[in-house]
Structure formats: structure tokens, C-alpha cells
Amino acid sequence: MNTIQCYLSCLVESGLIYPFVGLLGVTITCLFVFLINRKYGSLLGSQTFMTITITLSLFSMQCDMFQWLWIYLGIIFIGTLIISIVKHYITLQISYDICKPSPFISKLKRQFKVPIYLLDTQKIKAFAYQKKIYLSIGLLERLNNNEIKAVVAHEKYHLYHSPNKILSSFLALTSLTFLRYGDEYNADRYAAKTTGIHNLINALKKLEIRDYNKRIRKLYY
Amino acid sequence: MVKIERISLDKKGLIKFFSPNEARILELLWKKMELTSVEIHDEFNDLSLPCIGGTLDRLVKSGFVKRKIDENGNRIRYIYSPVGNREKVGLKISEKIIESLVDTFGSSTIDTIGKISRRRK
Numbered sequence: 001m002n003t004i005q006c007y008l009s010c011l012v013e014s015g016l017i018y019p020f021v022g023l024l025g026v027t028i029t030c031l032f033v034f035l036i037n038r039k040y041g042s043l044l045g046s047q048t049f050m051t052i053t054i055t056l057s058l059f060s061m062q063c064d065m066f067q068w069l070w071i072y073l074g075i076i077f078i079g080t081l082i083i084s085i086v087k088h089y090i091t092l093q094i095s096y097d098i099c100k101p102s103p104f105i106s107k108l109k110r111q112f113k114v115p116i117y118l119l120d121t122q123k124i125k126a127f128a129y130q131k132k133i134y135l136s137i138g139l140l141e142r143l144n145n146n147e148i149k150a151v152v153a154h155e156k157y158h159l160y161h162s163p164n165k166i167l168s169s170f171l172a173l174t175s176l177t178f179l180r181y182g183d184e185y186n187a188d189r190y191a192a193k194t195t196g197i198h199n200l201i202n203a204l205k206k207l208e209i210r211d212y213n214k215r216i217r218k219l220y221y
Numbered sequence: 222m223v224k225i226e227r228i229s230l231d232k233k234g235l236i237k238f239f240s241p242n243e244a245r246i247l248e249l250l251w252k253k254m255e256l257t258s259v260e261i262h263d264e265f266n267d268l269s270l271p272c273i274g275g276t277l278d279r280l281v282k283s284g285f286v287k288r289k290i291d292e293n294g295n296r297i298r299y300i301y302s303p304v305g306n307r308e309k310v311g312l313k314i315s316e317k318i319i320e321s322l323v324d325t326f327g328s329s330t331i332d333t334i335g336k337i338s339r340r341r342k
Contacts, residue, residue, distance in 0.1 A: 122274035140296045
């Protein structure tokens with residue numbers, strides 16, 4: 001009996017074959033829906049169902065096939081540990097770079113009603129992390145006020161609409177699909193709509209963002 | 222950035238101790254004393270702004286350049302200036318190298334420095 005036959009016989013004998021097939025069907029449907037509409041909810045659904053399907057199938061295993069459950073749990077444990085360490089490192093790095101609040105940032109905060117912090121670096125950085133927006137002085141130097149507003153609007157979209165990066169990484173790991181949801185185009189559309197398409201395009205060009213031509217094209221379609 | 226293991230004695234000038242971009246920016250700052258990153262970029266068109274930004278961050282971190290935040294009106298920017306003149310930087314680097322040599326070779330380094338200084342007088 002080969003591995004697949006053994007795996008299937010365990011599933012059949014445990015009586016979990018019907019829920020397994022049903023869950024697999026739902027997972028594949030969600031994945032197809034995601035490939036068509038590119039919505040985060042569909043990916044989240046497919047990854048959640050995939051995680052349940054894997055766990056269910058591993059629990060139905062008997063004899064030495066059961067060891068796969070421990071390997072799977074081991075992968076999840078190590079992955080979660082790595083994600084936590086990376087998260088901790090990023091938080092530390094950010095806290096090291098934060099500089100004193102400035103009147104310029106206070107003005108932006110009032111305008112966008114989001115917490116904004118200034119990073120003390122000449123490097124060009126803008127990101128949303130843990131319900132806050134971070135902008136580097138290097139970025140602020142390069143852009144005019146309207147372009148800065150476009151960047152803040154882009155990050156504000158990530159803050160309120162983009163998936164939680166930790167949850168997203170965790171689900172990519174547990175579902176063994178390693179699929180991550182990219183939300184840049186939606187954030188670009190939001191920024192273009194709220195602050196003007198030309199401001200966003202100028203900001204993307206000035207900051208020499210990777211794939212900026214592709215992102216600009218997406219704004220028009 | 223003046224890391225002992227990265228010192229290249231076969232090169233000439235400041236690039237023995239700094240990367241070529243660090244050396245160029247440092248020379249310019251000694252000449253002009255106060256500059257913004259955009260002004261530095263205007264002088265070195267062959268370098269991209271992100272590259273200049275990274276180099277300036279490294280120079281600040283290692284203590285050869287300082288910066289202050291200049292915020293007037295609606296703009297915010299850094300103004301860079303050198304921490305010391307050429308001689309002061311030379312002193313700092315020499316100290317670092319001699320300390321490393323003394324750590325490795327002990328009193329023979331001090332004897333050699335004495336010999337060289339007597340020879341040069």
C-alpha cells in the first residue's frame with residue numbers, strides 16, 4: 001500500500017471522508033473566487049477552510065501516518081515563533097527611529113484624523129503598522145504637501161482596510177498555501193480618489209517606487 | 222565605515238577608511254559646512270537620492286556628520302554639517318587603528334610608533 005492509498009484508507013475508515021471532501025470543495029471554491037475577485041475575504045476563507053481540512057485529515061490518521069500531525073504542528077509552532085520575533089524586532093526598530101513630534105506632523109494628524117509618527121532617517125519610508133502611520137523625514141523632504149497627503153491617504157487605507165499582517169502570515173502558514181494578500185492597488189485607488197490622481201502619480205514617480213509604472217497603469221483601469 | 226576589517230591600505234586618500242560615496246560627501250561637507258540632502262544631490266548628480274540618504278544615515282550613525290531638523294513653514298528637512306574638520310577625523314581614525322594594533326601586538330606597536338615619530342622629526 002503506497003502513502004496515498006494508506007492516507008485515503010485512514011480517511012475512509014475514520015468516517016471523516018465526507019466532511020473532508022466537503023471542506024476541500026469549499027476551500028477550492030473560495031480559492032477560485034479569490035483568483036477572480038482578488039478580495040481579501042475570499043483568501044481568508046479559503047485559508048481558514050484549508051487549515052481545518054488539514055487538521056481534520058491529520059486527526060483521522062492512524063498508525064505512523066499520525067506523525068504528520070506533529071510535523072504540521074511543529075511547522076506552525078516554529079513559524080509562529082519566527083513571526084513573533086520578526087514583529088518584536090520591527091517594533092523595536094521603529095521605536096528606536098521615532099523622533100520628537102513636530103508641528104508639521106500635528107497638522108497632518110488633525111487633517112487625516114490618524115496617529116502619525118515621524119521617523120528620524122534620511123531613507124525614504126512610509127508604512128502603516130499597528131494602527132499608526134510612520135513617515136520618514138527623508139520622504140517628507142522629497143515630496144510637496146499634496147504628494148505627502150497622497151502618501152498618508154494610501155497608508156490610511158492600509159490602516160483601516162488592509163488585512164492584519166500577522167493574521168495573514170499565520171494563515172498563509174497554517175493553510176500551507178503561503179499566499180499573501182497584496183492591497184497596494186486598492187490603497188492607491190483610495191489615495192487617488194481622496195487626494196487627486198496626479199498627486200499620487202507624482203509621489204510614486206519621485207519616490208522611485210518599484211513597479212510604479214504598473215501601479216500607475218492600474219489606476220486608470 | 223572605518224571598520225578595522227574594512228580598511229584598505231592599498232587605496233589612496235579617504236577611501237582607505239570610507240566608501241567612495243562617504244568620502245565624497247564628507248569632503249563636500251568640509252568644504253561647504255552646512256548642506257541639505259537635495260543640495261548634496263545637486264553636487265553629485267551621478268548618485269541617486271536614496272543612495273545619498275543611506276550614506277548620510279551611515280555617516281550620522283558613525284558620528285562623522287551631525288544633522289538638525291529644520292522646520293520652517295510647511296516644509297521639514299535635515300541640515301547636515303561635519304562633526305569635526307579633516308584633522309579631527311584623522312585623529313579619531315588613527316586612535317581607532319592604533320588601539321586595534323595595541324590590542325593585537327601590545328607594546329611592540331608603541332615602540333614602532335615611537336620609532337616612526339623620531340624618524341619623522
